[in-house]
Amino acid sequence: MPIPSLATLPIRRLTPRDLAACADLAENRGWPREEHKWGLLLAAGRGYGIDDPDGGLISACVVTSYGPQERPGLAAIGMVLVAERHARQGVGRRLMQHVVAALGTTPLTLHATPYGRPLYEELGFKTTGRAEMVRGHFTPGGPDPEATTRAATAEDLPAILRLDQEVFGTDRTHMITRLPAFAEQLRVAEEDGRITGYAAAWPNMDNQVVGPLIAQDTETAKELIASLAAHTTDALRTDIDVRHEELLTWVKARGLASAGFNAVMTYGIPELPGDWTRRFAPLTVAAG
Numbered sequence: 001m002p003i004p005s006l007a008t009l010p011i012r013r014l015t016p017r018d019l020a021a022c023a024d025l026a027e028n029r030g031w032p033r034e035e036h037k038w039g040l041l042l043a044a045g046r047g048y049g050i051d052d053p054d055g056g057l058i059s060a061c062v063v064t065s066y067g068p069q070e071r072p073g074l075a076a077i078g079m080v081l082v083a084e085r086h087a088r089q090g091v092g093r094r095l096m097q098h099v100v101a102a103l104g105t106t107p108l109t110l111h112a113t114p115y116g117r118p119l120y121e122e123l124g125f126k127t128t129g130r131a132e133m134v135r136g137h138f139t140p141g142g143p144d145p146e147a148t149t150r151a152a153t154a155e156d157l158p159a160i161l162r163l164d165q166e167v168f169g170t171d172r173t174h175m176i177t178r179l180p181a182f183a184e185q186l187r188v189a190e191e192d193g194r195i196t197g198y199a200a201a202w203p204n205m206d207n208q209v210v211g212p213l214i215a216q217d218t219e220t221a222k223e224l225i226a227s228l229a230a231h232t233t234d235a236l237r238t239d240i241d242v243r244h245e246e247l248l249t250w251v252k253a254r255g256l257a258s259a260g261f262n263a264v265m266t267y268g269i270p271e272l273p274g275d276w277t278r279r280f281a282p283l284t285v286a287a288g
Helices: 016-028 035-044 091-103 117-122 154-168 218-229 245-253
Strands: 011-014 046-051 057-066 074-082 108-112 126-136 148-151 185-191 194-204 207-215 235-241 257-267 279-281
Touching: 011 091, 016 035, 016 046, 016 057, 016 074, 035 057, 035 074, 035 194, 046 091, 057 091, 074 091, 091 117, 108 117, 117 126, 117 257, 126 245, 148 218, 154 185, 154 194, 154 207, 185 218, 194 218, 207 218, 218 235, 218 245, 235 245, 235 257
Parallel strands: 074 108, 207 235
Antiparallel strands: 011 046, 046 057, 057 074, 108 257, 126 235, 126 257, 148 185, 185 194, 194 207, 207 279, 235 279
């Protein structure tokens, strides 16, 4: 049997049944398996992949669209992977070109590592921001918090969705409504009976990822992080917009250390919609 060319192998839609194959592909590239996160992305988003004739996946990525289904206001691309033995053969470029074409006029965003950034620039993505990953065990300290936080309840969900759409700039209902089941913690900040921020902490390998993190100001963001840390013994990890310098300085003083930077890139729009001053960290860099 002749060996098919990589250029002729079809690109297909992935489903939650492909979760193990996606985790295997991530592991092949030295990434953690992150099956919990893959499960969310494949359920809430749209996966694309190329099957390896020998089994498994040659390449994969996931797209999470937001806003009206018939005309999304934004789509986030993440988890772009190519198997090691097929790297540097144009597979990633072909997959990304397919995805960009499939999304048509929908504005796009992604978080790019230094390794992946040149490819995205070739495809027309522009760097519009940066995020710094910080990770470590949180050490409490400092003055008593001014914000009041508590565990979110089912009754809070409509207010959380309204605040999220206002700050994120487009409707994320299909993703945010999954947070109570996906996250280990979901907390809100309140002021005079009004929700002024919310944050989730969800399990990812040996740490808790803080995200989304949306708050009316830096002090509220600090208290949400501190309250999440107070209810877990795991290390925390989050990706903070570098414009939030005060918050980054604070978390580093509390035991979290820099673990790298990603470029925030967009395609079809000059910058992300919404209010960055209240958007401190994404749910995950793979989904915005």
